[in-house]
Amino acid sequence: MNTSHVIGGVIPIGLLVFSAxxxxxxxxxxxxxxxxxxxxxxxxxxxxxxxxxxxLITQQRLSRTRWQATIDKMKHWGAEISDQExxxxxxxxxxxxxxxxxxxxxxxxxxxxxxEPLKQEPQxxxxxxxxxxxxxxxxxHNCQACHGRGAMGGMGPRLAKNPILKLDVLFRETxxxxxxxxxxxxxxxxxxxxxxxxxxxLTR
Amino acid sequence: MKGSGELANVSRRRWxxxxxxxxxxLVMHPAKFLAWAADMTPASDESTLTVRVSRPFExxxxxxxxxxxxxxxxxxxxxxxxxxxxxxxxxxxQWTLHVGxxxxxxxxxxxxxxKQFEPMTITAVxxxxxxxxxxxxxxxxxxxxxxxAVGNAQWTGVRLRDVLQAAGVRAEARHVMFQGADRPVVATxxxxxxxxxxxxxxxxxxxxxYEMNGRPLPLLHGxxxxxxxxxxxxxxxxxxxxHIELREDEASxxxxxxxxxxxxxxxxxxxxxxxxxxxPVEVMPVKSLISSPEDGQAVMAxxxxxxxxAWAGETRIAKVEVSIDEGNTWQRAQLAGDDRLYAWRQWExxxxxxxxxxxxxVCRATDERGHVQPAVTSWNPSGFLWNxxxxxxxxxxxx
Numbered sequence: 242m243n244t245s246h247v248i249g250g251v252i253p254i255g256l257l258v259f260s261a262x263x264x265x266x267x268x269x270x271x272x273x274x275x276x277x278x279x280x281x282x283x284x285x286x287x288x289x290x291x292x293x294x295x296x297l298i299t300q301q302r303l304s305r306t307r308w309q310a311t312i313d314k315m316k317h318w319g320a321e322i323s324d325q326e327x328x329x330x331x332x333x334x335x336x337x338x339x340x341x342x343x344x345x346x347x348x349x350x351x352x353x354x355x356x357e358p359l360k361q362e363p364q365x366x367x368x369x370x371x372x373x374x375x376x377x378x379x380x381x382h383n384c385q386a387c388h389g390r391g392a393m394g395g396m397g398p399r400l401a402k403n404p405i406l407k408l409d410v411l412f413r414e415t416x417x418x419x420x421x422x423x424x425x426x427x428x429x430x431x432x433x434x435x436x437x438x439x440x441x442x443l444t445r
Numbered sequence: 446m447k448g449s450g451e452l453a454n455v456s457r458r459r460w461x462x463x464x465x466x467x468x469x470x471l472v473m474h475p476a477k478f479l480a481w482a483a484d485m486t487p488a489s490d491e492s493t494l495t496v497r498v499s500r501p502f503e504x505x506x507x508x509x510x511x512x513x514x515x516x517x518x519x520x521x522x523x524x525x526x527x528x529x530x531x532x533x534x535x536x537x538x539q540w541t542l543h544v545g546x547x548x549x550x551x552x553x554x555x556x557x558x559x560k561q562f563e564p565m566t567i568t569a570v571x572x573x574x575x576x577x578x579x580x581x582x583x584x585x586x587x588x589x590x591x592x593x594a595v596g597n598a599q600w601t602g603v604r605l606r607d608v609l610q611a612a613g614v615r616a617e618a619r620h621v622m623f624q625g626a627d628r629p630v631v632a633t634x635x636x637x638x639x640x641x642x643x644x645x646x647x648x649x650x651x652x653x654x655y656e657m658n659g660r661p662l663p664l665l666h667g668x669x670x671x672x673x674x675x676x677x678x679x680x681x682x683x684x685x686x687x688h689i690e691l692r693e694d695e696a697s698x699x700x701x702x703x704x705x706x707x708x709x710x711x712x713x714x715x716x717x718x719x720x721x722x723x724x725p726v727e728v729m730p731v732k733s734l735i736s737s738p739e740d741g742q743a744v745m746a747x748x749x750x751x752x753x754x755a756w757a758g759e760t761r762i763a764k765v766e767v768s769i770d771e772g773n774t775w776q777r778a779q780l781a782g783d784d785r786l787y788a789w790r791q792w793e794x795x796x797x798x799x800x801x802x803x804x805x806x807v808c809r810a811t812d813e814r815g816h817v818q819p820a821v822t823s824w825n826p827s828g829f830l831w832n833x834x835x836x837x838x839x840x841x842x843x844x
Binding site for chain 1: 496497498499500501503583584586587588589629630631632633634635
């Protein structure tokens, strides 16, 4: 990976985002940091893009009140968003997509980089041993919406007895970085979560 | 890299055409379809549709296509809450239509038995209630439709009235509820269920349509069967129809009792609240669009032919007017083409552009009941029913 390229890409966007915040004077300093927190973008991919693509979000220009109401509605409809995540999302969305934001705020994917690792964790010195019982719960909260109850398939492919389970590296990378329509989960699932889900899937 | 990108584009286009009914729309595997849908990039094919949401697929028609009286199936706007159901679910071997509730005899029809009712064809405008939402101020959440979530097509099917009467409408029935085969990704999301008053359901022009512009209804447009409530906003025109239920009251649930309603009286701006009495969105208000020239287009000085369409729900268009001075003075356009109730009316205006420069061209329509298209539509919390004057800006160059 070319480091100078990455830096070259990230800094101007950071500046852009920062000046956008400065332009919207009604936001307090707290929301500035909330917006600059890249977890906001990652949460959109992990929590919202399960049901609809992120372009539905990035075309909105709403007040904080309305972003709040929208997140509440989505939670009510079953979006798996914790209170802490909701705060982060509302801060991010109302700072980045306020009513006075320009029409051409770049799509999230431009900055996130499709399928690119969001948070490079150092390679674990030894592989994490998964715990199937815990993996069931992780799967239910994060994967079931697309891959179906019992991993029997839904919008996403059936994972029970799926050949990918035998390819540990490919499985892990697919979860971390996403593949095709599947979003990257590196910001939400830890190495332990992934190992636990993998272990549980092997029992299916 | 370039090669694979082009290939992906071609495949996407083929995918869209397949879904829109140019290929064998009903044989695609659902998982495969969703994978493709998720991979759709906005405006990948500028010549057909402008994509607003890639998954579920939501796209509007570039208004230049409205120079045609009928909107072709592959140019017709696409809107649903959850995307189409799996092709298997609505395939002819599996699909049935249930008719139940307040009827004498509950009924289950196959496509073959349904087609034994007298066929009927009607030309009607379909328009998303949120068409033009992007122009409401303050901004309103949901898909930011601009001008093209509307189209005019020929719908062939059977009368809903005939189907209901065959089942025997009981005296207590007041509303007719529809449900389609589409399902949300997450089971906790309410189903898209709507109802219309019995009076509209028994109207001889209300259809259950299986053809669109003379072709089998494409999957994205509701195959194998959708409701057509001519003159009404499209959320009553349930796609992928599988269940009809006669009821004493309006359908319950989010999409009838909360969404697709507008305040009866006053509005509360940007609070997201609708404490006041609301009523379901039904009839389309009078509206006109300029289809040519396009916004931003450069034309030569001299005679400039301005074209467009106008429609007015359950009544006809009386006149269309054009203004070159922001509505201070209006000149009457010429109505042209077919004049049919529920269809849109084409219109033309020859503008003598004598001076070079940049000009805003504005149009407004008036229907036969005297309703005039307003400059700006009154704000409502969901941004529905936008019918403000249409506007394009053009540059006039010396000839």
